[in-house]
Amino acid sequence: MRLIAFLCLIGLAGCVSTVPPQSPTRPKPQPTASASATTARAKVDQFVSVVQSVEPVAEAVCRQRTKPGTNCDFRIVVDDRPGQPVNAYQTLDRAGRPILAFTLPMIVEVRNRDELAFVMGHEAAHHIAGHIPRQQQNAMAGAVLLGGLATLSGANADAVRSAADLGASVGARSYSKEFELEADALGTIITRSAGYNPVRGAAFFTRIPDPGDRFLGTHPPNAQRIETVRRVDAQLR
Template identity: 50%
Template sequence: MSRAIFNKTLRGGLILGLLAAVSACGTTYNVPTASDKNTQMAANMFAEERDPATAQAGRRLSTSAALRQFAQVVARVEPVAERFCKQETADRPDFNCDINIVVDEQMPVRNAYQTYTKDGRPVVAFTVPMIADARNPDELAFVMGHEMGHHLGQHMHKQKQQAMAGAIILGAVAAYGQASANASNPYRYRGNDQQVLQDSMTLGAGVGQMAYSQTYELESDVIGAAITKAAGYDPVKGARFFARPEGQKTQDGNLSFWGTHPPDAKRLATVLATVEGIEANGGITRKTN
């Protein structure tokens, strides 16, 4: 085998290795395929939210009233979500279902996110502008369930694993390329090798972290719909929150909530299909290995 063919084969094998590594970090739950009816209904709902004449206006509350409404939603959703979590992770007794829902009083923009404390407790945080902007309790409940879905799906942990795998694989590709070039030309300039290697690892980490990002969002929508419905709220009405014609970035250039949770009709169609499945089968389903 010639060196060129060998190098090409090795690079191909490393890329396949990267794909295999990130594929091990796929979704836990089945994301239903939307029917034509779901897709059309979602497209209509999405169009309604994009048109000021037909968008659901909702009643804006004062900050104090919005915070009281938020507390009421938390009181209903949190215990339901924790029971759901314990039920779904009964085979993993060490899985932490003690989800703490908090108000982030420091962040000045509308946002909701899932994170962890230093000791590993899952946290779902809402900023005050986000709470005040919700048009109804269903929107709060759905966003809450969606963020909890990221914890149940272990998306942060999976993305870290994917980033590490991507950095290792593309770093190895770059290192092998440099070694091969050195073998072909012992006198070549090597002053940029370290930077090229670092850039390759950074690129690999970014590529790895982005793998399944859209699928993770849809999986969180599925879990969020189940939690929202179990808590007595309307997940379809709540999911309209994601269809708003909002900017992808805030005024200071950072990604907005809608930048990290891209709005599209597919999300609404997935929620519609999920609700149909829950009503027909009694719940959402996990993938079987």
């Protein structure tokens, strides 16, 4: 687990004062360096606590729901690259080990352990449901289809490559909304099983831009995602 960036953040917060000089208008005092350091430490403690609770549950659910031989040894890391947005994502390392990555802005943005646990459960669910290989298969099918059609039409090599690229992009997006809802549903189960409130966790969706229901959009409307969480959680009680 990479917490170096957090430790650096704590160190910097303890050295820099953010209290502005007083003026006749008596502006609202800003948090002091000590308060910023305390907040940073609280975020570190929150992240570590949720990882310790969610990771074993996610691995157990993975073993229960996937075929033998599936790598369920999750590695949860902090993406501390500068300039990263509020984001969490699931990927695989070269050996096929599932990686759940959280950017620093994401860890700072979540308001409570329930939100962090839900996001963690959601990303773990992507791996358990096999969304990366399924997306790759969809992209391959789209590339073959449009590339083949372009070839049959007599297009030149550049046009065929462009058609294949377009087909891969369309194919990869074809079921992305369904994948997100699947991950929301299974993430709800993981979150609840780890001892957190997934409905409270899904409140995170109320603070991010709503993607609506755009054609070939990658994410479903936020309201639909929250409803999915509520429905699945009600079934668990």
